[in-house]
Amino acid sequence: MLTLDRVGKTYPNGVHALDGITLDVAPGEIxxxxxxxxxxxxxxLRAISGLDTPSQGxxxxxxxxxxxxxxxxxxxxxxxxxxxxxxVAGNVGFGLEHRPRRERDERVADALARVGLxxxxxxxxxxxxxxxxxxxxxxxxxxxxPEVLLLDEPFSAxxxxxxxxxxxxxxxxxxxxxxxxxxVTHDVDEAIVLADRVMVMRPRPGRIFEEIVDDLPxxxxxxxxxFDFIKRRVLAALDRSLAKPATIDDTQxxxxxxxxxxx
Amino acid sequence: xxxxxxxxxxxxxxRKSGFGRFARPxxxxxxxxxxxxxxxxxVRTGWSNxxxxxxxxxxxxxxxxxxxxxxxxxxxxxxxxxxxxxFGLGVMSGTLLGAxxxxxxxxxxxxxxxxxxxxxxxxxxxxxxxxxxxGIFETSKVVLIAVGVFFPVYLxxxxxxxxxxxxxxxxxxxxxLSGFAMVRRILLPAVLPTYVIALRSGLGLGWxxxxxxxxxxxxxxxxxxxxxxxxxxxxxxxxxxxxxxAVIGKLTDWILVGITAPFLRWEDxxxxxxxxx
Numbered sequence: 313m314l315t316l317d318r319v320g321k322t323y324p325n326g327v328h329a330l331d332g333i334t335l336d337v338a339p340g341e342i343x344x345x346x347x348x349x350x351x352x353x354x355x356x357l358r359a360i361s362g363l364d365t366p367s368q369g370x371x372x373x374x375x376x377x378x379x380x381x382x383x384x385x386x387x388x389x390x391x392x393x394x395x396x397x398x399x400v401a402g403n404v405g406f407g408l409e410h411r412p413r414r415e416r417d418e419r420v421a422d423a424l425a426r427v428g429l430x431x432x433x434x435x436x437x438x439x440x441x442x443x444x445x446x447x448x449x450x451x452x453x454x455x456x457x458p459e460v461l462l463l464d465e466p467f468s469a470x471x472x473x474x475x476x477x478x479x480x481x482x483x484x485x486x487x488x489x490x491x492x493x494x495x496v497t498h499d500v501d502e503a504i505v506l507a508d509r510v511m512v513m514r515p516r517p518g519r520i521f522e523e524i525v526d527d528l529p530x531x532x533x534x535x536x537x538x539f540d541f542i543k544r545r546v547l548a549a550l551d552r553s554l555a556k557p558a559t560i561d562d563t564q565x566x567x568x569x570x571x572x573x574x575x
Numbered sequence: 576x577x578x579x580x581x582x583x584x585x586x587x588x589x590r591k592s593g594f595g596r597f598a599r600p601x602x603x604x605x606x607x608x609x610x611x612x613x614x615x616x617x618v619r620t621g622w623s624n625x626x627x628x629x630x631x632x633x634x635x636x637x638x639x640x641x642x643x644x645x646x647x648x649x650x651x652x653x654x655x656x657x658x659x660x661x662f663g664l665g666v667m668s669g670t671l672l673g674a675x676x677x678x679x680x681x682x683x684x685x686x687x688x689x690x691x692x693x694x695x696x697x698x699x700x701x702x703x704x705x706x707x708x709x710g711i712f713e714t715s716k717v718v719l720i721a722v723g724v725f726f727p728v729y730l731x732x733x734x735x736x737x738x739x740x741x742x743x744x745x746x747x748x749x750x751x752l753s754g755f756a757m758v759r760r761i762l763l764p765a766v767l768p769t770y771v772i773a774l775r776s777g778l779g780l781g782w783x784x785x786x787x788x789x790x791x792x793x794x795x796x797x798x799x800x801x802x803x804x805x806x807x808x809x810x811x812x813x814x815x816x817x818x819x820x821a822v823i824g825k826l827t828d829w830i831l832v833g834i835t836a837p838f839l840r841w842e843d844x845x846x847x848x849x850x851x852x
Contacts, residue, residue: 361749363745363748363749366619380751381748381749381750381751382751386749387745387749389742389745390744393742393743393746395743395746395761395764395765396841396842396843397764397765397767397838397841398764398841406746406750406760407750409760436841436843437841438841438843456750461588475795
């Protein structure tokens with residue numbers, strides 16, 4: 313169980329990025345965090361990962377405080393961030409250095425097979441396309457079998473087709489190990505396809521503004537009316553989070569203005 | 576998303592083979608060849624007497640003579656041994672301190688000002704002190720060379736480590752690397768391309784300092800051949816020693832590049848083909 317207990321972050325230069333974020337994420341749950349740019353989503357994720365420490369409150373994993381990167385918490389960044397001097401297999405096995413070679417090789421081969429890149433094991437990262445590189449990054453994060461996987465706008469740099477493909481892929485991988493996923497995104501569709509709960513944040517300082525439960529059955533149909541319904545709720549919440557007059561009626565209007573305005 | 580640019584790249588790699596493989600490096604030898612031949616002609620035709628600047632044929636004769644008596648090998652090996660010892664020492668200390676100051680800001684603040692101040696001293700100025708401290712024999716020479724090698728290596732490593740991409744370092748942090756593991760698995764590989772350049776300039780300085788070291792008193796070494804040639808009025812011997820420096824210096828640099836190249840195959844760089852030739 314991942315617990316955020318009144319997490320706040322004030323940077324040394326006085327910027328108040330996060331304020332009193334309290335959130336419980338059950339094991340295996342997928343939580344998406346959406347919000348306008350500069351609302352502190354990435355700061356929140358960095359605080360959970362232990363890369364940054366919160367200035368107020370605590371992050372707890374199974375009751376244990378997270379103050380620095382934790383072995384049960386993995387992270388996938390917006391960019392693949394592969395190490396260019398390691399082959400694809402070397403990158404995937406990066407977190408398994410301390411394991412015996414046999415086990416490492418097996419787990420790397422297994423992970424590469426899962427992301428469909430077995431034939432790329434020996435190539436350098438520079439030879440991969442953007443989508444392939446991000447799949448390697450996903451494999452690298454999953455190979456140590458983390459309990460919690462944090463994703464910071466993981467697919468935002470990819471084209472729409474690749475993005476949808478990777479979202480489905482991520483769900484397949486998630487179904488195997490069922491780690492807790494905390495996903496930061498500015499793509500509302502992505503949040504709704506993936507998440508069990510969508511947290512809408514509001515900026516200055518970053519707070520949780522609204523929680524929308526997304527209990528559509530999986531696999532989710534992006535074209536269904538139910539999907540659209542939740543999407544409109546999220547967009548309306550985003551609109552309100554920016555303290556604009558609501559341009560979308562939660563249940564009726566079909567306007568997509570919110571999508572154009574909120575970010 | 577599965578389509579990539581590699582087939583095109585592989586094709587290009589295959590194309591540069593056969594003639595081009597040998598012709599391209601050969602271009603580099605054209606200029607020295609033309610200069611040597613023209614000088615030889617100038618002396619043969621009597622346009623210059625070639626006494627102070629001996630023509631290639633005389634230099635070659637001197638070379639052959641020195642090689643026949645085994646003197647050339649003895650002197651070259653003595654010099655090479657000094658350079659290697661000094662280079663090894665300089666690289667080790669430069670890498671160690673560079674990595675330390677690059678990794679830890681505290682260490683950087685503590686050590687870098689002193690090291691920069693020491694760097695400002697012309698290294699030749701150490702010679703009298705080194706002789707007093709370490710004697711006239713090998714130790715003082717090796718240490719002087721090590722000092723020359725140390726600074727480019729130290730500067731290269733500390734600067735490169737400090738400018739490693741934060742994003743890559745964060746990957747290391749997510750995998751809970753710190754201290755030595757962070758240096759070994761993230762920082763050093765990331766700075767390797769810069770490191771090789773630092774090693775090469777260090778090696779160049781090593782060759783420079785070995786001459787200074789051998790000038791201060793040596794009974795063997797290419798530097799000794801230089802001094803000996805000057806004192807006995809043998810310009811051909813001086814030029815032969817200089818040529819030996821050029822050849823061995825270039826050779827060691829080439830070996831260094833050759834040894835490190837396999838570690839840099841991952842580089843995604845501009846004009847990679849031109850360097851790999």
